[in-house]
Amino acid sequence: MKIAILGTGGGARAHIAKLAELGHEVHVGTRDPEATLARTEPDLMGTGPFKDFLAEHPGIQLHTFADAAAHGELVINGIDGHNAVAALSAAAEQLAGKTLIDYAVPYVYNPDIAHPWPTPWGVMPTLDPCDSDSLAEQIQRALPATRVVKAFVTQEQDTVVAPRAVGGGDHTMFLAGEDADAKQQTVDLLTAYGWRDILDLGPLVAARGMEMYAHLHSAIGFALGFGTHFGIKVIR
Numbered sequence: 001m002k003i004a005i006l007g008t009g010g011g012a013r014a015h016i017a018k019l020a021e022l023g024h025e026v027h028v029g030t031r032d033p034e035a036t037l038a039r040t041e042p043d044l045m046g047t048g049p050f051k052d053f054l055a056e057h058p059g060i061q062l063h064t065f066a067d068a069a070a071h072g073e074l075v076i077n078g079i080d081g082h083n084a085v086a087a088l089s090a091a092a093e094q095l096a097g098k099t100l101i102d103y104a105v106p107y108v109y110n111p112d113i114a115h116p117w118p119t120p121w122g123v124m125p126t127l128d129p130c131d132s133d134s135l136a137e138q139i140q141r142a143l144p145a146t147r148v149v150k151a152f153v154t155q156e157q158d159t160v161v162a163p164r165a166v167g168g169g170d171h172t173m174f175l176a177g178e179d180a181d182a183k184q185q186t187v188d189l190l191t192a193y194g195w196r197d198i199l200d201l202g203p204l205v206a207a208r209g210m211e212m213y214a215h216l217h218s219a220i221g222f223a224l225g226f227g228t229h230f231g232i233k234v235i236r
């Protein structure tokens with residue numbers, strides 16, 4: 001299948017590598033392919049230059065966001081959450097009629113707030129939108145002809161693409177969205193990744209809870225030690 005990943009960050013790279021391993025034709029979107037390939041320094045998260053990643057993963061095609069979306073039969077959004085609505089809106093035509101799986105968190109970095117949460121790397125970002133709206137719903141309103149599904153967001157992406165590396169895979173993945181066929185496509189992809197416990201939370205409004213979980217995910221990560229991979233299981 002032709003799958004487009006919009007994004008070149010660490011999360012996107014986990015999907016790109018896994019989808020290529022599964023035999024899919026992978027198209028990657030970035031703002032400016034030439035500029036992305038010209039980078040020689042790691043980004044702020046310490047992720048190395050994308051051209052080094054491409055050299056280790058031959059056969060991956062790099063495009064603008066819109067061109068990658070045009071190539072994809074299924075599209076995954078891994079664009080920085082604060083900039084995702086604008087970037088995706090610019091590719092609305094290419095995304096029309098397609099399933100878009102969104103895993104971005106609407107983080108606002110270095111917030112100027114009265115009661116900051118100190119973290120090992122500085123201050124915890126705030127979420128915007130939060131509580132009364134979600135990034136996934138904003139994307140769906142901006143792209144009414146696209147079928148948006150929220151998924152993947154409650155895990156590090158290394159675990160999303162290799163769930164059995166944690167607890168033998170006995171943990172829960174969540175998804176939410178309005179379109180049954182789009183959710184089935186997402187379930188099929190998750191099953192190919194190795195997920196066995198997939199909980200459909202219902203309509204896209206449930207993305208509010210999935211995105212707000214980011215703070216608890218971070219807190220658990222701090223408690224377990226930075227870099228520890230873990231999952232959560234809904235016992236029922």
Ligand SMILES: NC(=O)c1ccc[n+]([C@@H]2O[C@H](COP(=O)([O-])OP(=O)(O)OC[C@H]3O[C@@H](n4cnc5c(N)ncnc54)[C@H](OP(=O)(O)O)[C@@H]3O)[C@@H](O)[C@H]2O)c1
Binds near residue numbers: 007013087
């Ligand atoms: N990494 C994970 O395991 C993980 C887990 C859960 C959720 N998330 C969420 O997933 C999203 C992506 O995370 P990530 O770690 O893979 O990468 P990231 O560093 O958060 O985002 C990188 C991508 O965002 C694009 N971008 C940055 N600024 C932009 C702007 N002003 N306009 C348009 N595009 C812009 C970059 O474009 P270029 O390619 O042009 O540089 C790049 O493709 C984030 O919201 C993150 O919180 C990540």
